[in-house]
Amino acid sequence: MLILGVETSCDETAAGVVSDGRILSNIILSQEIHEKYGGVVPELASRIHTTELVGIIDKALTGAGITLDDLDGLAVTHGPGLVGALLVGLSFVKSVHLARKKPFIGINHLEGHIFAGRLEHPGLTTPHICLVASGGHSNLYLVEDWGRYRLLGSTRDDAPGEAFDKIAKILGLGYPGGPAIEKISESGDRNFIRFPRADMGKDSYEFSFSGLKTAVAVYLKDKSPEFISRHLADIASSFQEAAVEILALKALQAAGNFQIPRISIAGGVARNKRLREIFRELSPREIELYFPSPELCTDNGAMIAACGEFHLEAGETSDINLNAVPYLEL
Numbered sequence: 001m002l003i004l005g006v007e008t009s010c011d012e013t014a015a016g017v018v019s020d021g022r023i024l025s026n027i028i029l030s031q032e033i034h035e036k037y038g039g040v041v042p043e044l045a046s047r048i049h050t051t052e053l054v055g056i057i058d059k060a061l062t063g064a065g066i067t068l069d070d071l072d073g074l075a076v077t078h079g080p081g082l083v084g085a086l087l088v089g090l091s092f093v094k095s096v097h098l099a100r101k102k103p104f105i106g107i108n109h110l111e112g113h114i115f116a117g118r119l120e121h122p123g124l125t126t127p128h129i130c131l132v133a134s135g136g137h138s139n140l141y142l143v144e145d146w147g148r149y150r151l152l153g154s155t156r157d158d159a160p161g162e163a164f165d166k167i168a169k170i171l172g173l174g175y176p177g178g179p180a181i182e183k184i185s186e187s188g189d190r191n192f193i194r195f196p197r198a199d200m201g202k203d204s205y206e207f208s209f210s211g212l213k214t215a216v217a218v219y220l221k222d223k224s225p226e227f228i229s230r231h232l233a234d235i236a237s238s239f240q241e242a243a244v245e246i247l248a249l250k251a252l253q254a255a256g257n258f259q260i261p262r263i264s265i266a267g268g269v270a271r272n273k274r275l276r277e278i279f280r281e282l283s284p285r286e287i288e289l290y291f292p293s294p295e296l297c298t299d300n301g302a303m304i305a306a307c308g309e310f311h312l313e314a315g316e317t318s319d320i321n322l323n324a325v326p327y328l329e330l
Protein backbone atom coordinates (compact mmCIF):
# COMPACT_ATOMS: atom_id res chain seq x y z
CA MET A 1 0.00 0.00 0.00
CA LEU A 2 1.06 3.59 -0.60
CA ILE A 3 0.12 5.71 2.43
CA LEU A 4 0.58 9.40 3.30
CA GLY A 5 0.89 10.10 7.03
CA VAL A 6 0.17 13.57 8.44
CA GLU A 7 1.24 14.71 11.90
CA THR A 8 0.30 18.07 13.45
CA SER A 9 -0.39 17.24 17.10
CA CYS A 10 2.14 19.66 18.60
CA ASP A 11 4.94 21.83 17.19
CA GLU A 12 6.16 19.63 14.33
CA THR A 13 4.44 20.07 10.96
CA ALA A 14 5.17 16.71 9.38
CA ALA A 15 4.24 14.41 6.53
CA GLY A 16 5.70 11.17 5.24
CA VAL A 17 5.02 8.48 2.67
CA VAL A 18 5.35 4.80 3.50
CA SER A 19 4.87 1.79 1.26
CA ASP A 20 4.87 -1.81 2.56
CA GLY A 21 6.61 -0.72 5.76
CA ARG A 22 9.34 1.23 3.94
CA ILE A 23 9.87 4.99 4.15
CA LEU A 24 9.72 6.76 0.79
CA SER A 25 9.85 10.25 2.32
CA ASN A 26 9.66 11.86 5.75
CA ILE A 27 9.54 15.67 5.92
CA ILE A 28 9.57 17.38 9.33
CA LEU A 29 9.33 21.09 10.05
CA SER A 30 10.17 21.76 13.70
CA GLN A 31 8.58 25.13 14.40
CA GLU A 32 11.28 27.38 15.81
CA ILE A 33 9.08 30.29 16.83
CA HIS A 34 8.33 28.65 20.20
CA GLU A 35 11.98 28.94 21.30
CA LYS A 36 11.63 32.60 22.16
CA TYR A 37 8.61 31.88 24.38
CA GLY A 38 10.35 29.03 26.23
CA GLY A 39 7.62 26.51 25.33
CA VAL A 40 4.96 25.65 22.77
CA VAL A 41 2.35 28.40 22.24
CA PRO A 42 -0.71 26.42 21.04
CA GLU A 43 -2.27 29.17 18.93
CA LEU A 44 1.02 29.85 17.12
CA ALA A 45 1.49 26.12 16.51
CA SER A 46 -1.93 25.90 14.81
CA ARG A 47 -1.30 28.96 12.66
CA ILE A 48 2.06 27.67 11.43
CA HIS A 49 0.52 24.27 10.64
CA THR A 50 -2.07 26.15 8.57
CA THR A 51 0.50 28.04 6.53
CA GLU A 52 3.12 25.26 6.21
CA LEU A 53 1.27 21.95 5.98
CA VAL A 54 0.43 22.03 2.27
CA GLY A 55 4.07 22.77 1.37
CA ILE A 56 5.33 19.97 3.64
CA ILE A 57 2.88 17.48 2.12
CA ASP A 58 3.92 18.59 -1.34
CA LYS A 59 7.57 17.91 -0.44
CA ALA A 60 6.66 14.49 1.00
CA LEU A 61 4.80 13.50 -2.17
CA THR A 62 7.51 14.85 -4.49
CA GLY A 63 10.19 13.15 -2.39
CA ALA A 64 8.38 9.84 -2.80
CA GLY A 65 7.94 10.50 -6.53
CA ILE A 66 4.15 10.30 -6.38
CA THR A 67 1.01 12.47 -6.47
CA LEU A 68 -2.14 12.39 -4.33
CA ASP A 69 -3.82 10.24 -6.99
CA ASP A 70 -1.29 7.43 -6.48
CA LEU A 71 -2.16 7.03 -2.79
CA ASP A 72 -4.05 4.00 -1.50
CA GLY A 73 -4.98 5.88 1.65
CA LEU A 74 -4.09 8.54 4.22
CA ALA A 75 -3.38 8.45 7.93
CA VAL A 76 -3.59 11.37 10.33
CA THR A 77 -2.96 11.91 14.04
CA HIS A 78 -6.28 12.76 15.70
CA GLY A 79 -5.06 12.71 19.32
CA PRO A 80 -3.67 13.12 21.87
CA GLY A 81 -2.32 16.63 21.33
CA LEU A 82 -3.27 20.29 21.04
CA VAL A 83 -6.80 20.46 19.69
CA GLY A 84 -6.28 23.40 17.32
CA ALA A 85 -3.08 21.86 15.98
CA LEU A 86 -4.68 18.42 15.48
CA LEU A 87 -7.59 19.98 13.58
CA VAL A 88 -5.29 21.37 10.89
CA GLY A 89 -3.96 17.95 9.84
CA LEU A 90 -7.34 16.32 10.28
CA SER A 91 -9.12 18.91 8.10
CA PHE A 92 -6.54 18.53 5.35
CA VAL A 93 -6.84 14.75 5.29
CA LYS A 94 -10.64 14.88 5.36
CA SER A 95 -10.56 17.27 2.38
CA VAL A 96 -8.43 14.84 0.35
CA HIS A 97 -10.72 12.00 1.42
CA LEU A 98 -13.75 13.86 0.08
CA ALA A 99 -12.17 15.36 -3.03
CA ARG A 100 -10.18 12.31 -4.21
CA LYS A 101 -12.33 9.53 -2.71
CA LYS A 102 -9.38 8.12 -0.76
CA PRO A 103 -9.88 6.12 2.46
CA PHE A 104 -8.30 7.53 5.61
CA ILE A 105 -7.69 6.48 9.18
CA GLY A 106 -7.28 8.50 12.39
CA ILE A 107 -4.20 7.44 14.34
CA ASN A 108 -3.40 7.68 18.04
CA HIS A 109 -0.13 9.62 18.25
CA LEU A 110 1.24 7.21 20.89
CA GLU A 111 0.59 4.21 18.67
CA GLY A 112 2.43 6.12 15.94
CA HIS A 113 5.49 6.37 18.22
CA ILE A 114 5.27 2.62 18.91
CA PHE A 115 5.26 1.95 15.14
CA ALA A 116 8.46 3.98 14.71
CA GLY A 117 10.25 0.95 16.20
CA ARG A 118 8.80 -1.40 13.60
CA LEU A 119 9.51 1.02 10.78
CA GLU A 120 13.18 1.23 11.77
CA HIS A 121 13.55 -2.43 12.73
CA PRO A 122 11.27 -4.68 10.64
CA GLY A 123 12.57 -7.58 12.75
CA LEU A 124 11.09 -6.18 15.98
CA THR A 125 8.64 -8.83 17.11
CA THR A 126 5.86 -8.97 19.67
CA PRO A 127 5.44 -9.23 22.53
CA HIS A 128 7.81 -6.48 23.58
CA ILE A 129 7.99 -3.66 26.10
CA CYS A 130 7.75 -0.17 24.64
CA LEU A 131 8.69 3.00 26.48
CA VAL A 132 7.26 6.17 24.93
CA ALA A 133 9.14 9.10 26.49
CA SER A 134 8.35 12.53 25.11
CA GLY A 135 7.42 16.08 26.02
CA GLY A 136 3.88 15.03 26.87
CA HIS A 137 4.14 11.37 27.82
CA SER A 138 5.99 8.79 29.81
CA ASN A 139 4.13 5.61 29.02
CA LEU A 140 5.27 2.06 29.43
CA TYR A 141 3.40 -0.44 27.26
CA LEU A 142 3.35 -4.16 26.93
CA VAL A 143 2.90 -4.54 23.17
CA GLU A 144 1.10 -7.91 23.16
CA ASP A 145 0.70 -7.75 19.41
CA TRP A 146 0.70 -4.95 16.82
CA GLY A 147 -2.59 -3.19 17.48
CA ARG A 148 -2.94 -4.68 21.00
CA TYR A 149 -1.38 -2.74 23.86
CA ARG A 150 -1.48 -2.95 27.62
CA LEU A 151 -0.57 0.31 29.38
CA LEU A 152 1.56 -0.78 32.35
CA GLY A 153 2.16 2.68 33.77
CA SER A 154 2.57 6.35 33.02
CA THR A 155 3.77 9.44 34.85
CA ARG A 156 2.01 10.73 37.93
CA ASP A 157 3.09 14.28 37.19
CA ASP A 158 5.53 15.62 34.57
CA ALA A 159 6.64 13.83 31.42
CA PRO A 160 10.45 13.38 31.10
CA GLY A 161 10.75 15.79 28.15
CA GLU A 162 8.82 18.35 30.17
CA ALA A 163 11.32 17.90 33.03
CA PHE A 164 14.24 18.40 30.60
CA ASP A 165 12.51 21.54 29.26
CA LYS A 166 11.81 22.97 32.74
CA ILE A 167 15.30 22.32 34.11
CA ALA A 168 16.86 23.82 30.98
CA LYS A 169 14.74 26.91 31.56
CA ILE A 170 15.89 27.19 35.21
CA LEU A 171 19.51 26.79 34.06
CA GLY A 172 19.05 29.36 31.29
CA LEU A 173 19.77 26.85 28.53
CA GLY A 174 16.83 27.68 26.25
CA TYR A 175 14.10 25.62 24.58
CA PRO A 176 13.75 22.78 23.71
CA GLY A 177 15.59 21.70 26.83
CA GLY A 178 16.37 18.08 25.95
CA PRO A 179 18.98 18.70 23.25
CA ALA A 180 20.45 21.67 25.21
CA ILE A 181 20.91 19.62 28.38
CA GLU A 182 22.31 16.68 26.44
CA LYS A 183 24.88 18.91 24.72
CA ILE A 184 26.17 20.71 27.81
CA SER A 185 26.18 17.44 29.80
CA GLU A 186 28.87 16.06 27.52
CA SER A 187 31.45 18.18 29.35
CA GLY A 188 29.94 17.64 32.81
CA ASP A 189 30.41 15.17 35.67
CA ARG A 190 27.25 13.08 35.94
CA ASN A 191 28.19 12.04 39.48
CA PHE A 192 28.67 15.62 40.68
CA ILE A 193 25.49 15.44 42.74
CA ARG A 194 23.11 12.54 43.16
CA PHE A 195 19.59 13.84 42.64
CA PRO A 196 16.73 11.61 43.90
CA ARG A 197 15.25 8.90 41.65
CA ALA A 198 11.58 8.47 42.55
CA ASP A 199 10.67 4.79 42.62
CA MET A 200 7.02 3.79 43.03
CA GLY A 201 7.95 0.23 43.99
CA LYS A 202 8.93 -3.06 42.40
CA ASP A 203 5.47 -3.84 41.02
CA SER A 204 4.59 -0.33 39.93
CA TYR A 205 5.36 0.96 36.44
CA GLU A 206 4.48 4.55 37.23
CA PHE A 207 6.99 7.37 36.85
CA SER A 208 7.40 10.67 38.66
CA PHE A 209 9.63 13.53 37.56
CA SER A 210 8.34 16.47 39.61
CA GLY A 211 10.36 15.49 42.70
CA LEU A 212 13.54 15.46 40.61
CA LYS A 213 12.67 18.88 39.18
CA THR A 214 12.06 20.28 42.68
CA ALA A 215 15.29 18.71 43.96
CA VAL A 216 17.28 20.53 41.26
CA ALA A 217 15.49 23.82 42.05
CA VAL A 218 16.11 23.41 45.81
CA TYR A 219 19.76 22.54 45.17
CA LEU A 220 20.24 25.71 43.11
CA LYS A 221 18.47 27.98 45.59
CA ASP A 222 21.40 28.77 47.91
CA LYS A 223 24.16 28.55 45.28
CA SER A 224 25.90 31.67 44.02
CA PRO A 225 25.63 32.64 40.32
CA GLU A 226 29.42 32.04 40.04
CA PHE A 227 29.10 28.51 41.42
CA ILE A 228 26.18 27.71 39.13
CA SER A 229 27.94 29.05 36.09
CA ARG A 230 31.16 27.15 36.95
CA HIS A 231 29.25 23.88 37.48
CA LEU A 232 26.48 24.30 34.89
CA ALA A 233 27.56 21.24 32.91
CA ASP A 234 27.94 19.15 36.10
CA ILE A 235 24.47 20.09 37.36
CA ALA A 236 22.84 19.48 33.96
CA SER A 237 24.64 16.17 33.61
CA SER A 238 23.64 15.05 37.13
CA PHE A 239 20.00 15.88 36.35
CA GLN A 240 20.16 14.04 33.02
CA GLU A 241 21.67 11.01 34.73
CA ALA A 242 18.80 10.81 37.23
CA ALA A 243 16.15 11.27 34.52
CA VAL A 244 17.51 8.61 32.15
CA GLU A 245 18.16 6.17 34.99
CA ILE A 246 14.52 6.43 36.15
CA LEU A 247 13.35 5.61 32.61
CA ALA A 248 15.75 2.75 31.99
CA LEU A 249 15.22 1.05 35.35
CA LYS A 250 11.41 0.98 34.97
CA ALA A 251 11.51 -0.39 31.44
CA LEU A 252 14.03 -3.07 32.49
CA GLN A 253 11.91 -3.90 35.54
CA ALA A 254 8.91 -4.50 33.24
CA ALA A 255 10.98 -6.66 30.88
CA GLY A 256 12.17 -8.72 33.86
CA ASN A 257 8.77 -9.11 35.54
CA PHE A 258 7.01 -10.11 32.31
CA GLN A 259 10.02 -12.11 31.10
CA ILE A 260 9.99 -10.35 27.76
CA PRO A 261 13.55 -9.85 26.49
CA ARG A 262 12.79 -7.04 24.01
CA ILE A 263 12.50 -3.32 24.74
CA SER A 264 11.73 -0.64 22.19
CA ILE A 265 12.25 3.01 23.15
CA ALA A 266 10.37 5.78 21.35
CA GLY A 267 9.46 9.48 21.56
CA GLY A 268 11.53 12.67 21.54
CA VAL A 269 13.48 11.80 24.70
CA ALA A 270 14.65 8.54 23.05
CA ARG A 271 17.01 10.75 21.01
CA ASN A 272 19.10 11.19 24.13
CA LYS A 273 22.47 9.44 23.76
CA ARG A 274 23.02 8.96 27.49
CA LEU A 275 19.58 7.27 27.69
CA ARG A 276 20.70 4.83 25.02
CA GLU A 277 24.01 4.29 26.78
CA ILE A 278 22.52 3.69 30.23
CA PHE A 279 20.05 1.18 28.78
CA ARG A 280 23.02 -0.74 27.38
CA GLU A 281 24.92 -0.49 30.67
CA LEU A 282 22.04 -1.70 32.84
CA SER A 283 20.50 -4.33 30.55
CA PRO A 284 21.18 -7.99 31.13
CA ARG A 285 22.82 -9.47 28.02
CA GLU A 286 19.71 -11.37 26.84
CA ILE A 287 17.67 -8.20 26.44
CA GLU A 288 17.42 -6.79 22.91
CA LEU A 289 17.16 -3.00 22.75
CA TYR A 290 15.54 -1.18 19.82
CA PHE A 291 16.01 2.55 19.32
CA PRO A 292 14.61 4.31 16.24
CA SER A 293 16.94 6.77 14.48
CA PRO A 294 16.63 10.36 15.83
CA GLU A 295 14.37 11.44 12.97
CA LEU A 296 11.88 8.69 13.83
CA CYS A 297 11.96 9.50 17.58
CA THR A 298 10.77 13.06 16.98
CA ASP A 299 7.15 13.54 15.91
CA ASN A 300 7.02 12.62 12.22
CA GLY A 301 4.65 11.64 9.44
CA ALA A 302 6.28 8.34 8.46
CA MET A 303 5.45 6.69 11.80
CA ILE A 304 1.82 7.80 11.38
CA ALA A 305 1.78 6.42 7.82
CA ALA A 306 3.27 3.09 8.99
CA CYS A 307 0.64 2.76 11.71
CA GLY A 308 -2.06 3.78 9.21
CA GLU A 309 -0.90 1.18 6.71
CA PHE A 310 -1.27 -1.51 9.37
CA HIS A 311 -4.85 -0.48 10.22
CA LEU A 312 -5.97 0.16 6.64
CA GLU A 313 -4.62 -3.25 5.62
CA ALA A 314 -6.74 -4.75 8.40
CA GLY A 315 -9.76 -3.14 6.73
CA GLU A 316 -10.25 -0.34 9.28
CA THR A 317 -11.15 3.17 8.13
CA SER A 318 -12.39 6.41 9.72
CA ASP A 319 -15.22 8.57 8.46
CA ILE A 320 -15.80 12.27 8.00
CA ASN A 321 -17.17 12.60 11.57
CA LEU A 322 -13.81 11.72 13.14
CA ASN A 323 -12.89 14.39 15.66
CA ALA A 324 -9.67 15.68 17.22
CA VAL A 325 -9.38 14.23 20.74
CA PRO A 326 -6.83 16.10 22.92
CA TYR A 327 -6.71 13.39 25.65
CA LEU A 328 -7.10 10.32 23.47
CA GLU A 329 -5.90 7.22 25.33
CA LEU A 330 -4.18 4.10 24.04
Ligand code: KG4
Binds near residue numbers: 162298
Ligand atom coordinates in the same frame (compact mmCIF):
# COMPACT_ATOMS: atom_id res chain seq x y z
O1 KG4 B 1 8.03 13.19 20.85
P1 KG4 B 1 8.32 14.65 20.77
O2 KG4 B 1 9.02 15.17 19.54
O3 KG4 B 1 7.01 15.50 20.95
C1 KG4 B 1 6.00 15.13 21.87
O4 KG4 B 1 5.13 14.30 21.48
O5 KG4 B 1 6.12 15.62 23.03
O6 KG4 B 1 9.18 15.02 22.09
C2 KG4 B 1 9.61 16.33 22.39
C3 KG4 B 1 10.35 16.31 23.72
C4 KG4 B 1 10.76 17.68 24.22
O7 KG4 B 1 10.36 17.82 25.58
C5 KG4 B 1 12.28 17.69 24.10
O8 KG4 B 1 12.96 18.47 25.08
C6 KG4 B 1 12.60 16.22 24.27
O9 KG4 B 1 11.55 15.53 23.59
N1 KG4 B 1 13.89 15.87 23.67
C7 KG4 B 1 14.93 15.38 24.35
C8 KG4 B 1 16.00 15.28 23.43
N2 KG4 B 1 15.55 15.69 22.20
C9 KG4 B 1 14.26 16.05 22.36
N3 KG4 B 1 15.07 15.05 25.65
C10 KG4 B 1 16.27 14.60 26.06
N4 KG4 B 1 17.33 14.48 25.24
C11 KG4 B 1 17.26 14.80 23.92
N5 KG4 B 1 18.32 14.70 23.12
Ligand code: ZN
Binds near residue numbers: 134267
Ligand atom coordinates in the same frame (compact mmCIF):
# COMPACT_ATOMS: atom_id res chain seq x y z
ZN1 ZN C 1 5.28 12.67 20.16
